[in-house]
Amino acid sequence: MAAARKKPLKYPRVLVKLSGEALAGERGIGFDFTTITKYAKEIKRVSDTGAQVGLVIGGGNIVRGSQLSKMGMDRVSADYMGMLGTVINAMAFQDILEREGLDTRVMTAIRMEELAESFIRRRAIRHLEKQRAVIFAGGTGNPYFSTDTAAVLRGIQINADLIIKATNVDGVYTADPKKDPSAKKYAHISYKEVMHGELGVMDQTAITLCKENALPLIVLNINQPGAIIKAIRGEKVGTLVS
Helix, strand or coil: CCCHCCCCCCCCCHHHHHHCCHHHHHCCCCCHHHHHHHHHHHHHHHCCCCCCEEEECCCCCCCCCHHHHHHHCCCHHHHHHHHHHHHHHHHHHHHHHHHHHHHEEEEECCCCCCCCECHHHHHHHHHCCCCEEEEEEEECCCCCCCHHHHHHHHHHHHHCCEEEEEECCCCCECCCCCCCCCCCCEEEECHHHHHHHHCCCCCCCHHHHHHHCCEEEEEEEECCCCCCCCCCCCCCEEEEEC
């Protein structure tokens, strides 16, 4: 651990965006605790480098507001259900992180004091300074905004140096590599290219926020051990969007 701390970090404060589906593993829905434990160990190793870590987890393994609205449910109600799903995921991930020895706080955009702290920017930053991992749940607290947008917003608010979108693909490609074997991976791509190409890295609102605040984004494969650590050290991994 001491040796890990000796290596300088290019991005000492990072916001990691993890999809809810990732917590389900191959199950697709619910929780796969073997998979969650693997991710928790990875986040613990990142924290052990001295990096300050914030997290936003989607809710797709429990409920997707956009899907419910397409089925006829009121969009606002559906989105709030999705926000509650992210709180459930945050609580589950907090439990596993703390089993791994990482002090953790959950902060929500919607007040629910019995479960978690309400999001207060200065308090969140103080938790990070004390080397606590902070999981930001409840999205932005408003309907019509994705958890991608919530992740970038929280990253800006806590003065993060980098946003990491942790996926099951090792970067951004010219096409879906699972469908098109000839798809080529970008080592670096601009915000404008992502927006104009509609590459689906994050939604347009999230990418626009990154661009307007000059906040770099790296898309990488969370299943590659050490990928996040390489990213925060400035080593080549995944795709850099800047």
